[in-house]
Amino acid sequence: MGQLDNLPENSEALDSQATEALLRTMTQELQNLKQNLIVQLNQDVERLQAEKNRLIQEIDGLQSQRQQQVEQQQQQLQQLSQNLTSQLQEQLRQQLQQMADTSSSAMTSPVGANLLPGEYNDHAYRLLASLDSTLSTTFKTLQQDINSYQSALSQQLGQMHSLEQQGQVILETLVNRLNQQLQTAVTQPQLPPADTTVTSRQLPTAKPIPLEFPGAPLPIPQPPKKKLSELQLGFFLVLLSTVALSIHNVVVRIVGNPSQLLGLFTIGGVLKLDLGNSLLILWMRMLVVLPLMVLITKFLYPAVWRDLKTFFTAKDTRSILNVIGSGCFLFLSQVLIYIAIGDIGPGIAVTILFMYPIITVPLAWLLFGDRPTLLRFGVMLTISLGVVLAAYPSISSTSSMSGFGVGTAVGSGVAFAFYLILMQLGFQKLHPVPVSLVQFSTIFVLSSVSLILPLPFSVNVLPENQQGLIIGGIILGVLTLLGYLLNNFGVRFLGAARASIIASTGPVLTAILAFVLIPGPKTALQTIQTVGILLVTLGVFALSFERMIVQRRAAKTAKA
Known part of the structure; x- marks a missing residue:
């Protein structure tokens, strides 16, 4: 899947050759200092x-x-x-x-x-x-x-x-x-956090984390040199993670619309996926995910509670707002994608969601000074064309709900782009595991408050559908947690860059699984939609592949 562009070094004048030379020199010195420090710490740890x-x-x-x-x-x-x-x-x-x-x-x-x-x-x-x-x-x-x-x-x-x-x-x-x-x-001196202007930027304090599939933040990249068996295991785990999250989207469609499971019998349709009901499903999903996350975070990252205590007592308001803000945008993205899945189906909705590089690439240029390459401009054009082709039948449809579904999917992609940007900033101060715990907690709190407050929407669940809703919420929560864990362990073996490439197949896998599991006119794709899904997947794949090449070159430069 896609990946955030590397954060640049501090630059006062982007067009100045002297400044660029200084930045390269500073980058090399920081990389050498980092390498020496890591070697020395490793020696001390081994000696100890x-x-x-x-x-x-x-x-x-x-x-x-x-x-x-x-x-x-x-x-x-x-x-x-x-x-x-x-x-x-x-x-x-x-x-x-x-x-x-x-x-x-x-x-x-x-x-x-x-x-x-x-x-x-x-x-x-x-x-x-x-x-x-x-x-x-x-x-x-x-x-x-x-x-x-x-x-x-x-x-x-x-x-x-x-x-x-x-x-x-x-x-x-x-x-x-x-x-x-x-x-x-x-405690080495660090510059202030990134500003929103082009002339005031910071030196990065953490490696960039790739942009991954919705709702499953990736951990810090592991060393790239892995044995063949570990690479195969990592590939298998990340692929299973992507499949689990794709099935999650299909289950959302089943909960909101009556569907023929494998063409054999009708299930689902327990409630209409409007705003209120989408909030209810998201709340039930977090009701399963959050307690289990609290139990497993100690195993995934033993220092999670110590880091959270240090993070929230450090009085770094901007970093705290970045982490909590990323959870808020993820909450908004998830609610909107649920509505879109109910209107236009999981394959098209997820494809439109994957338009986020159109937003993240310019934002990375604006906020971090990471000038897009020609390949990235080509990726943006490819993804834009793919989104238009995938959404065109729904836009041209006489049904007003189809156009509304495309709009909510676009809104979900925009919110997801801001979630990724803020999450990237949060990773500079906090490990990905506690960041994920804060994000899930934020989603649970926002969904709970939205259901309690007297807002202008309603939750409509018939008594005979309550059992099906509970079962659907449990399945969605288990699939979310399963996708997160498989992705977490898969990245440890495979590496974040390779994992993002596999995760970029999300739109294709979602469309295929939807067609196989719940075949019907709502999941059958027209040729133009199929071409659009392939273009979006190809664009995100190319962006992830470019990030992997850049990281390898940076690693070789650091070793040299």
Whole structure:
């Protein structure tokens, strides 16, 4: 699909050759600085990771060694205690035996028989004193051994604690150094946001993000070098995303108009796709998408809530208005395209929606100074001719609603162009995932407020159609989320530039799926309409292909 033109460097006089040379020099220096910073940060991260792994291994080894030593010391103490107990028992047994022998001999021998009672007691006391002295000496030796083991264990624990503190100091030093470098990169002086005049512009702070299919913002482009299997997987995921979003448009048509599903049976037509009912369908769609988005954003981008808090507390009013404004224009574009799909069918409505490069290319020139190339002028002419051919049968029709449907489709394309411009500005300050969350939240709030306030339109749903409306809203929400996730993961493997080329097939896929899923006079295309759809698709494809070539050249220049 189409893609925003690269944001230019700051220029005071576009026609001045000296200024252009200065801009080229500044661009080269910024690219070199960026490349050097990325290489240095990658080296620091790798060194930090290696040091972390080494410290973890050392700590694990010390803990294992400590555990082994504790177990050995416990075993030694237990064995020593058993040995001491055995020795004490043996000595006590010997002493008692000696006492018994002495007493027996004293009582039976002539000498012992001649001992007086007082002398016999003194002899017993001497034996008990000798036994007490032996026990005291044994317990003192045991206490000394225990104190020695305790001292050795304390020394080893102290060494382990010292190593742990050293490891913490090393980690803190590495982390602080990396944080300082990151803060230096983030807090580099930046010029004010882009002005609406030609003579006051800014240097870009983020790579341009391609213009993608409605309602599915793409993440930041990933490195272009991918393995073949990853490219195939990315191609398959992005193609499935485009198919899911095309089916979404067909389902909108089914909800608003009775249709023959695969030509077998009639379904849909639960409500007329006017302004009020379109708001209701969009609200029900967001009622499914938004809670699921809140759950999966942490998985897609772990720092989403931290970035949103920093973004909204930074008091950068212009950036906040850009992000919220992009959600407002996306809301308007979605409401208008629903009305158009109900009037002129999904294939023609989406084809007219893809007229947005006619708006975005001049706006990029006006706001960012990105002068269109001859190819872009040719793309604008091709898309304009394709839109006229696709819309001509509806405009020339006697039905007044057909002309109204073309008008709402054109309005949807214009609103979508402004959504893309503001989204591009929002990506300069915020990651695409939190930007998408803010956009979906804005759509939900606007659709809710529009349905609550007493505005001059009504919502008409018959009781017997309420169940079908709920089912349709759930299907639309699931298809939206599925298209977003498939596109998000597909771009990670394929790259944003290639993904935009695949997404440019949206008008053709929508027309084909509408003709296959709900065949009938409303989805059958005339030859002139088919030619128009192919011209619009070819124009958007060429614009996306040009952006991919420009990005490759810029990447090669940066590496050189």
